[in-house]
Structure formats: structure tokens, C-alpha cells
Amino acid sequence: MDFSWLSDPFYQKALWTGFVNTLWLVAVSGVCGFALAVSFAMIRLRGPRPLAMLVTGLTTVVRGTPLLVQLFFFYDGVGRLLPEIPGLRESLIWPLLRDPFFYGALTFTLSVGAYTGEVLRGALLSVPEGELAAGRAFGLNRWQILYRLWLPRAIQMCLPTLTGELILLLKSVPLVSTIALMDLLKAANMVRDETFLVYEPLLLIAGIYLALTLVLTSVMRLIEHRFPGARPVAPKRRRLLPG
Amino acid sequence: MPSDHSDGLLEWLGPILQGALVTLEIALLAYAIGLGLGLLGATARLSPWRSLRGLGTAYSTLVRAIPELLLIILLYYAGSQALNALLAEFGGDTHIEISGFVTAVGVLAFVQGAYMTEVFRGAIQAIPKGQLEAADAYGFSRPTRFYRIVLPGMLPNALPGMSNLWLILVKDTALISVIGFEELFFTAQQAAASTRDYALFYALAGALYLVMTLGSNALFARAERHVRRGQPST
Numbered sequence: 019m020d021f022s023w024l025s026d027p028f029y030q031k032a033l034w035t036g037f038v039n040t041l042w043l044v045a046v047s048g049v050c051g052f053a054l055a056v057s058f059a060m061i062r063l064r065g066p067r068p069l070a071m072l073v074t075g076l077t078t079v080v081r082g083t084p085l086l087v088q089l090f091f092f093y094d095g096v097g098r099l100l101p102e103i104p105g106l107r108e109s110l111i112w113p114l115l116r117d118p119f120f121y122g123a124l125t126f127t128l129s130v131g132a133y134t135g136e137v138l139r140g141a142l143l144s145v146p147e148g149e150l151a152a153g154r155a156f157g158l159n160r161w162q163i164l165y166r167l168w169l170p171r172a173i174q175m176c177l178p179t180l181t182g183e184l185i186l187l188l189k190s191v192p193l194v195s196t197i198a199l200m201d202l203l204k205a206a207n208m209v210r211d212e213t214f215l216v217y218e219p220l221l222l223i224a225g226i227y228l229a230l231t232l233v234l235t236s237v238m239r240l241i242e243h244r245f246p247g248a249r250p251v252a253p254k255r256r257r258l259l260p261g
Numbered sequence: 262m263p264s265d266h267s268d269g270l271l272e273w274l275g276p277i278l279q280g281a282l283v284t285l286e287i288a289l290l291a292y293a294i295g296l297g298l299g300l301l302g303a304t305a306r307l308s309p310w311r312s313l314r315g316l317g318t319a320y321s322t323l324v325r326a327i328p329e330l331l332l333i334i335l336l337y338y339a340g341s342q343a344l345n346a347l348l349a350e351f352g353g354d355t356h357i358e359i360s361g362f363v364t365a366v367g368v369l370a371f372v373q374g375a376y377m378t379e380v381f382r383g384a385i386q387a388i389p390k391g392q393l394e395a396a397d398a399y400g401f402s403r404p405t406r407f408y409r410i411v412l413p414g415m416l417p418n419a420l421p422g423m424s425n426l427w428l429i430l431v432k433d434t435a436l437i438s439v440i441g442f443e444e445l446f447f448t449a450q451q452a453a454a455s456t457r458d459y460a461l462f463y464a465l466a467g468a469l470y471l472v473m474t475l476g477s478n479a480l481f482a483r484a485e486r487h488v489r490r491g492q493p494s495t
Contacts, residue, residue, distance in 0.1 A: 082428075082474040083467040088448055091467060095460030172342065189328040196439060203331055217344075220335045224327045231326040257444035 021222070026067050029205070036205035037226070039119065040191045045199070046123045048187055058135030059142055073135075085125065086193050091119040093197045095244065118199040121246050122191075130187055141172035174245055181238035183209035186230055189215025202226060264473055269456035271466075273448075277462075281469045284434045287365050294370035296423075299377020304357035306382050317378060324375030329438050334367040337440045361442040369437070373430055380422035384415035424481035428474050435470070438481060446467060455460040 022027050057148040061073045080088065100106055100115055144170055172182070177200050195204035208218035213219075305317030324332065341364060396406040405434060438447035449466035453459045 049272055067400045079322045079467070079471060080476075082471040084432040084446065086435045086438070087449075087470060090450070091460065091463040098459050181424045185326075192328045193436075195330075199325045203328075203334075217335070218332065220338075224331055224335065227328055227331065228323070228326050247468055 019218055020215060021218055023209055023215065023218075024222075029209055032200065032205040032208055033202065035083060035225075036202040036223075039194075039199065040188075040201050040230075043119070043122055043126060043191050043194065044184075044188050047126030047130055048184060050186070052124070052126040052134060054127060054131030055134035055138050059138040060164075061154070062135070062139055063142060070256050076128075077132040080128055081136070085129055085190050085234060086196065088129065089122065089125045089193055089197060091124050093118060097121060099211070118194070118197045120244045121197065122194040122199055126187060126190065129190070130183065133186070134180065134183050137183065138172060141176035141179075144175060145171045170246070174247055176247060181222050181235060181242070184234060184238065188230060188234060206256045262338070269458055271361075271454070273452035273456070273462070276448050276463065277445065277469070279476055280401075280443060280445040281473070282444040283362075283443065285473065286363070287429050287437065288409050288434050290366045291369035291434075292427055293365065295373030295377050295426075295430070296389065297372060298374025299381050302374055302378030303381035303385055306378060307385060309374065321375045321378040324372055325379070326382060329433055330370055330439060332372055333436050334440060336371060337364055339368055340364055361440075363436045364440075365434075365442050365444070369433060371425060371431070374448070375427070376383065376426050377423070380419050380426065384419035384422070385411060387418045389413040391462075403435060413488070417492060418490055420481065420485045424485070427477055427481070431471065431473050431477070 057078065058073050062077075064072045097115070106112060106115070150163055150168055151170060153167045158166065190237070191201055192203035193208060194201050202223040208217040210216060211230045302317050302320055305313045306321070308314055308317075322360055388411060392410055393406065396410045400450040401409065435446040437444055438450065441447070446466050449462045456462070
């Protein structure tokens, strides 16, 4: 095992950029994807029928095709057609449309929206009807019921599944190494190409991913336990006992 | 121009369908091996021996925590190097190129087995202990107990997870294209690059994957009805 390349500032910088990009992708697609998932779930439960059917179709396609194919479709396929739209090249959003990060984030956001949307829809459906009726009885309007009762209760129910979805998102980030975006895998591939070391860079980022997975899982566990209305965990109970 | 599009499409349709077949073959083989690995892993994780339990846990935890693409690249190199070392041991200087097909199947099966381990472990644990004790009381041998009690008892619990993993596997076969193996997506990429109709060919590849996943969904739904026969509907 030869890790001497790690002292090269050039590789350090590449790995750091890859690390930051990985975290950014997870954060951006996680947040935007979750917002999209909430809207998808609500549209399918309460939205007008044509729109609901459209979302159902989109969900089926996203969940039924490989993420890598979707990424190439947006980056290589749609991305190459965009310059043919007159006026787009001169517009303000053009720099964004040239950035591979945008296509990565777009693909992942859509994916999180589709997968998590399904999870949320199921959770929203399993919130007892009586709790929503109680909200109405207290004179809450529809939005207040959604934001104060329905959604928090649903999220509370499916939080462990959401943790799983977040880890899946983290683990799909290396796909962007196939488009021109520097992530951890791309950095490792660069090291591999230049130093002819096969295992060291790959094992290093495998270790980083392992650590990231563990950190994210424990952060989410913490959130699960702190979430309002969550069942008290064993250590907390013990603290309630005197002495 | 429309005529150009249809020319390229006609020319590439054959190879792409061929690629779809290869994808299905890889997925089926990897799934079969993954099922076996999963059973082994679950047995290890539930075994009374501590070291075996540790091995099973390490396998399923490590593989599930590392991104599939990274694992595929890593195992691709490690696997071919190990096989070549093995061949060198026996066959002297016969440095042969291991077929991409074998590597693809092996790598996907290894990853699949880790996820399958967890599915089977949960399903086996859900079997009421009394049923196993009854089998022991009747003097069932271990293999008979497995085939008559454990397998039919766990299948209804395992099948939803198994169907999920099959869908993930079909989609993961696209990752094999990254190491340059000619399956559906790799062929689609070649078609896209040569005709410059990127969106068209990626959409076509996506549609073919969709046909596979939706088709197998229907099959798994039937299988689930079969293994749940005689059980109260949930």
C-alpha cells in the first residue's frame, strides 16, 4: 500500500473539491428533493386528477430506470439540445445550464422526489383520520392542518425510511464522476490514472464513504430520537429515575 | 432531420436490443448467485458461532455502506487480479483476459448478496420459533427443516424485499457500462455518440429498462400471491 501521493497538494486539492462537491450535491438534492417529494405526495393525494396522473407517470419512469441513464439523458441528451433554443445562450441562466453540477443536482432532486414522494404518500395515508378531524374541529385551515399536523405526523412515522433514502442519495453521488464533475470518485480516478495505483485511492474514498454513511446515520438517529412525539429512548428513561 | 433520426435508430435498434438481452442475462445470473450468497450470509449472521456472525455482519455492512459504482470498479480490478494470480499459480504464464461477462456477473452478485443477506435475515427471524421447535420435535433433519419449514415460512416475508432487490439489480447493471462492458446502456451510449442523437438513444435505453422493471413487477406480484396462498390477506 502506497499512500505517498496523499502528500501531493494537487491531489489533496482534488480530493477536497470532490469531498465538498459530494456534500453539496447531497445537501442541495436532499433539500430540493424533499420539497419536491412533499409536493409530489400532496398532488397525488389531493391534486387535480390530470396532474396526479402526470406525477404518477413521472414517478414510475424515474423509479423504473437507472439513475445513470437519467443522468446521461439530462446532461448529454437535454444539455446538448439546449444551445439550439434561440436566446438561451445569451440569457442569465446559461452559466447554470453549462455547469455539470446543475445536471447532477437536477437528476438527484428528481430521483429523491420520486422515491421519497412514494414513501411520504404512504406515510401521509397512514396518519389517522381522527387527528386531521381534530385539527378541523380546532378551526385550523387546510394549510395549518398540513404543516402543523399532517406532515409532521407523516414525517415522524417514516423518518427511519427517510434515513435510508438519504444514504441511498449519498451513495449515488459517485455516478457524477461519469460526467465532467469532480467528486470523490473522479478525484480517485485521477490519482489512479496518474500514479498507476489501483487500490489505494479507491480504498481511501471507500473509507470516506463508510465514514460519511456512519456519520449521516447517527445524525439521523439523533433527529429520530429528538423528533417531537418520538418514543423516548432507553437512556433518557433511565435518567428520569432518581439517583 | 427526421429521416436521419429514423436511419440511425433502425441501424442501432438491433445492437441495442442485443444489449438488452445481455443485460437481462447478467441480471438473472447475478440474481441467482446473489440469492445463494444471501442465504449463506443470512445463515452466517444467524449462526451460533461468533466469528461466523462477525464475518456475515462485516460483509453485509461494508458492502451496503459503500456506493455500488465504487464497489464495482474496486471489485473489477481486485477480481481480475485475483483470478489472474490464481491462474498464474496453476497455469504458469497463461495471462488470460477474464471475460467481462464473468466479472460483471460476479461483481453484481457480490453486491446483491449483501443486500439479500439482510432481507433473508429479517425474513428468517420472523418465522415463529415454535414452528422450528415443532420440526425438531418431529425429528426433521436440518435440510428437511430448511426446505419444509424455513423456506416456505420466510418466502412471504422475503419476497417484497427480493422483488425490490431485483429491480435495483436490473438498474445497477447499467453501472457495468462504466467499466466498458457492452450491455444495454453501453450500446446506447455508442449509438448516441455515433449518431449524435443523445436524447433519443438515452430515452430509448430508459424505455427498455422501464419495460424490464415493469414486466418483472407484474411477475413478482404473481409470485407473491402464490407464496401467500392460504394466508389471510393483509
